[in-house]
Amino acid sequence: MSHDFDPLQPEQFDSAHADYARLRQQCPVAHSEAWGGFWALMKHEDVAAAAADWQTFVTSKQNVIPKVAFTGRRPPLHLDPPEHTPYRRALAPLFTERRINRLEPDVRRICRDLLTDMVAKGGGDIVGDFSAHMPIATFATWMNLSPEAVAELTRVGRDYNVAVQSNDMDTTKTSSLLLYDMARAIVAERRASPLPVEEDATSALLAVRVDGAPLPEEMIVGTIRQVLVVGIIAPSVLIGSIAVHLARDPALQQQLRANPALIPAATEEFLRLYAPYRGFARTAVTDVTIRGRTIPADEPIALVYASANRDADVFPEPDSFRLDRPNMKDSLAFGRGPHNCVGAGLARLELRVAIEELLAAAPGFELAGEPLPTRFPEIGALNVPVRFGGAG
Template structure:
């Protein structure tokens, strides 16, 4: 039973075109790839499954294809109520008020990386900018010293590219390196704790559930999970935004001339280029959706990238439109108990990144072929740019 094949070669645009077909013809689709999985394409189905953590669990398989090589990583790999204490510990460190203090740091990082691109007259916006910026931001959020920031930046960038290139050997190698870095961070915070209200690792170590601390390996897994989620999505999204703006020079000029529009523009980019299509759930019972029965225990991909273009919710959903009246319906940060805990920091990074791209880069255009990502992400992996003469 093969309604679509995610292993076929893709272009930057082909997957979203295929999802538009599936929304109309086969909104509850099945693929035989990676041992077989289902995919929900419609907004209402994705939103309902994401919100129903009792029926659709994440503890069996949380991404298609399954890429975990080691133990569980809270909070994504756990179901309520087991996941809740981990999320409750991280949430106070990721509120809009808490992350606002990182804006100057994010802006400085963006300026340094973008100025280096300008100095050499162009480059790959993903390799030179978006694969590096979020890693350095997260390193600061985790209070790493300079030497560890450089190490995380190197390993994180390699992991990022390996995952998006479907290089399983390199993915496993760099994943284990990230685990080792997380273990070292836990050891450092045990030896010299920081303020739990300002440091994620110290907060996880200080938390007690029924009088007991979190197991060390679960703390390590949480840190490892937070690192990876915060690294990959911004890389892909900024690459997709650069493609869009290269193709729409009028919009690029408009955002340069009216930078006050950039926050709203980024919200629309988040909807249009939602970078995830492979976050998965597993039903605990047989579930019927739109006349098709998904058996208990089979993986179900929540295709957020398709749901956010659903024409039943977003008029002309594959078109960029500033000022959409129903942006609150966008699922770009998920829905339900596993909605992105770092949404405020991610949005701040992305808005600042686009502001600095418009302020510091000359008018840019595509300078070569776009290399797209594959499951579980969707978007641009490599975007070579050329700059107009000054």
């Protein structure tokens, strides 16, 4: 079997995107021997088609590369339709525009508190000091968690993220089990004292009935465990990448400061450029041939969203930041098909407010060192040292 690329090789912040550009041109259906071997789809058309075709490309066998699910199945991502549908249906009302908009004052307060401390010190790590904490505090508000649970989630979530990025399987397993313990505690608390289902994810899941029966308790625990991680890691990584881009482009900083009405469009372009996932996986139930290359059944396939979103066949000048792209609906930042991100509205709110508050915190900021990149399955920034100062 050919070895077309090596996801374990050392990377810089931009290097993976350069390699994916090569693969899109020379080997768009690529194979790697890492982690026991897997395939990777690099082109937008192929990634979108596989994500939408859940009958052929299932997620229930392996949902991420490398495989880090040590315990239990975590709906809805680990299940295929129709089995996954009751879990998504329970969560979806909690992500309505009305419900999300109510969180904006909390998100803005959280951002300001974190950035005030950073600016007072003259700088810091955008990820470690800001974006690793903001999504957790926001998510805790959305999930109605206690202050004690927020502190524990902050610690364990950060440990889990760093362990996954460092390929530290022992710490990944330990922190994953701790996240399960947290999820069980949340479920037990809501079972004893339920909240209105339209206001609380756990209470909504506990209230679901399928053919008159409740959802299995361990599956509810798995859902909460899944939501905890997806809701905190992706925004943390993406905000780090956005900070790198803005630090490198003082003119864009000033443009967005001068005209904040442009920030929603900028957010969409940042989502395209820095889609934080490259390791979400599917498994074909039968042999499939894509662009003349046959992928055998039952072998894991990475949907490299980060590559698909820089495909020149869909996005002209794909590595450039453009506020006026006419086809942003083609972005795969939130996936496609039945597993598209149910929390996209909350993610957009977090990103928009984070950008607004980062730009408002000081007249300018610049990199104070090289950003540290993440590793599979995410792609983006794990550490972004910045220095606050005057306008660039």
